Amino acid sequence: MIEIDDKIVSADLLRECFACDLTACKGICCVEGNAGAPLEIDEVDTLEREYPNYRPYMTAEGIEAVERQGFMVVDEEGDYTTPLVDDAECAYACRGEGGVTLCAIEKAWQEGRTTFRKPISCHLYPIRLMRFSNGTIGLNYHRWSVCEAARTCGRKLGIPVYKSLREPIIRRFGEEFYRALEAAEELLKQQ
Template sequence: MIEIDDKIVSADLLRECFACDLAQCKGICCVEGNAGAPLEADEVDTLEEEYPRYRPYMTPEGIEAVERQGFMVVDADGDYTTPLVDDAECAYAYRDGEVTLCAIEKAWAEGKTPFRKPVSCHLYPIRLVQFSNGTVGLNYHRWSVCAPARKCGSRLGIPVYKALREPIVRRFGEEFYAALEAAEQFLKKH
């Protein structure tokens, strides 16, 4: 573990390799799992406010799930998560052929909303943990469905944190990312 400001970072983010390979995994991370994607409290209001902008890209089943369950649900741990369709696929998903993608991100890419997608989705496979003292932990979540991403990342030599530069900067800022780069260099020397 590495401490940067008020954050505890798993060294695996600097040592392990990762690069999404949608051609292989088909976006299965938006379909499988035991709960929806974690949401930050301020994202719930944003999901509701921006709904008319990304709703046209959602599946009919996803629209029905949101209209029945709401823009978020509370999981077994008491955390806010995205609603699911039939306890599987994220309600905010859509399909492009065989690949499952994010309807919110599609609306963002087309300039229809300033909200890209929940930050937990953008950061995946980094999972955040909030400790009672205010410290944030950044952990590398290894999920079997991401085996193609680990292979692709290894082949390309891309550490997890470099593959996720944009979402890390979105959530924590440029200075934090620069500190991760410095930490990687330090680990390589020691």
Template sequence: MFQIDSTLISEEILENDFVCNLNACKGACCIEGSSGAPLTEDELPILEQIYTAVTPYLREEGKKAIAEQGVFVKGMDGEWETPLVNGEECAYVAFSDDGIAKCGIEEAYNDGKIDWKKPVSCHLYPVRTRAYTEFTAVNYHKWTICDPACALGEELKVPIYKFVKDALIRKFGTTWYAELEKVAEQHLNK
């Protein structure tokens, strides 16, 4: 671990490679697991504001789940998250013609309907952050469904921190990311 400002960062995000391989995994991170995407307090009113613009991008099952549960829910751990369809995939998932799970929020963003890309936790994946009283932990979340992404990242030689650069800048800022690049260069040249 190393520290930048009030963040403690796992060396794994420097040492491991990763590039999403949607053709291999079909967006499994949006449909696997037992909870929705983690949300920050700041994201809750945004989801409420954009929901009408996002609705046309969602499946009927997703719209029904959101109508019943709300645009966000309190998870079993007491944290805010996106609702699920029948306890499975994220309610905001839409599927492409070739069966790949896509984010309905991000599709609306890509079409210029909203100016918010998606929850930062999704944008950061496979990096997960956790705020504590004194610091925020920045860790690599390993999941076997992402093995194809690890293989593609290794083939293309793209470390995790570079793959999620835009998301890390969104979360922590450009100055923080520039410091991370310096730390990464020093660490990897040891």
């Protein structure tokens, strides 16, 4: 573990490789799992406010799930998560070319229909955030079998987890934090 400011970072984010390979996995991370994607408290209001902008990209089943369950649900641990369709697919999912599952919110963002890209937990994946009672945030590498193709692709390309997630890390924690991760990687290489 590496400490940067008020954050505890798993060294695996610097050592392990990862690069999403949608052609191989088809976006299965938006379909499988035992709960929806974690949501930050402020994202719930944003999801509701921006709903008219990304709703046209959602599936009929996703729209029905949101209208029945709400823009978020509370999971077994008391955390806010995205609602699911039939306890599987994220309600905010949509279909892309070749049967790839994509995020309807991000698709609307790409087309300039919303300023909200997608929940930060989705953008940061496979980094999962953990909040400690003292206010410290932990950044952990979540290994999920459905992402084996991403690990293989990352190793092939030599891209550490954190480098493949540069944009969402900066979005959530800022440029200075990302530079601190780069410096930490250099220090690890020297050991």
